[in-house]
Amino acid sequence: MSDYQHLLPAYRSHAALGDAERIAWIRADRWLETAQARAALARLEDLLSYPARDRMPCLLLYGDTGIGKTKIIRKFLRDHPACFDRGTGISSMPVVAMQMPAEPLERDVYGGLLTALGAPGPMTDSTYRLKEVCLSLLRSMGARMLIIDEIHALLVGSFRQQRIFLNVIRFLANDLRVPLICAGTEAARQALLTDPQLAERFEAFHLERWTDDFQVSQLLTSLGGILPLRRPSDLATTAVRRKVLALTDGMTSRIFRLMETVAVEAVRSGDECITIDSFDGDNLVLPLVSMTRHMEKGLRHRASR
Template identity: 30%
Template sequence: MDNYSHLHQDCIPKLEMNVDDRIQDIHKSRWIGYPAAQDAMHKMEGLLCHPRVSRMPNMLLVGATNNGKTEIVKRFCQLHLPDESFDTENLITPTMYFEAPPTPSEADFYTHILCKLYERVPASSIAAKRERTMSVLKRIELKVMIIDELHNILAGSSTKQQHFLNMIKYLSNQLQVSIVGCGTSDLLRAVSVDPQIQNRFPPTIIPRWKYNKSFRQLLSTFESVIPLKSRSSLHSPELSKKILAITEGSIGEISTLLNTAASYSLRNGREFIDLESIQKCGYIGPGMRMRENVNAL
């Protein structure tokens, strides 16, 4: 009997799939609950359970590009879907995910919210859109509003930035909802222009990975959910140091590299990831991509 002790039990049946289907499965989105992600999830659960008060607690989720912020907040929303026991006209929706507009536009943000909820968008003033948005969000009893890419507000003038931040404070106060703002480290600079926002939105940092026990455990977890029949020992010093160096410690890059290397191995009749798979799979790390882009200019 084959020994697949390196795999999670839910992954073992996937070994019966053909190569093409396994490769397709490898590239599907997956959730890995590493400590920083679990900490962020725990804090958002606290926001969801908090009673409605005049000054609701909020938070910022800050990290480098492709370092797992969006996956964390979307996972949180998936765990708190609308309550289908209510009629479709009045679904109770405890959490919602929105993306900040490319520039800090209050009108565009209201339009985005209403469109996502399949609601009519007033064609008149910003005030009409604001009133309609407030009415809809109260009706669905929203508790936690997640605004991703919030660092986009830096694309506008200082006046527009302040207007957008004022809108966030207004929504939180009037709806008595908690707001989770997500973005890169630029987000800390963006909110620094408003002391009230800075005080009401303590940051939770999602750091890049470093070479330590937690990183090697992360690689072992990845190995357990990638359907390859043979053990790769991704946590070994040789492979783990190489993976960290190429990806620069970004979990999104780590996932992309391992998925690409696993696919390369399967296409070449192999059932494990080794140094050759990592070097020849065609993955290009963020540092190399940046240098190539600069050289192309």
């Protein structure tokens, strides 16, 4: 048996597993550190170590849907987990992250935070009381950063509701003297810009789509080194890179989904490697947009034969 030299050492043993196990492995959730994700994490790290002062800096992490915002936040949370000190009996949670409530309502922010703190309680108390409980818990648990994901959901509210909500989160961050991080789409950026005071406070970090460059090669090469296929794949060529970008419009979620599909197909077909031809199959699982284009191209190709 070959020892799968094309794979990174830690991943070689996976290639020897059976088909079903390898397919499950390919489809499992994973984290890959891309250059952009690394830069975003470094920025978050920097803000976490920011000393408490009256006016704390805030950050908006924005980019298209599926670009990887939530993945970055989850990774940051894993890097800074909550911990329980048995000696003192005190739990601490340096980074508190919540998802934007379905509606921009003040009460729901406190509800979301209490759930994030592991202390969901009855939501029958007055808004004022909920806020007090929330602030006191955040302080006693040593929260040093607040993150609100999916902030674009703010836009379902009326203009007035949006302004009230933005003030609520701003005052929360002010009271606690911690940096506030919001993540969302371009629409979120527009919403924040409507409040000059907030726009002034927020620094923006744009997560961009992948383009035809060195970073895409790096991503594909990293995938080639971990996907449990038994033969070396042809992922470093310009043709493959261009094909992947054309089929996915450079969207992170689509790239991962596409690579997962061709890798699974490589296992099922017995080809055991990914080549430029892997991307021409009729059964590629692509998002609707790129799928339409892919089929049109296929039809044109067949008509011209």
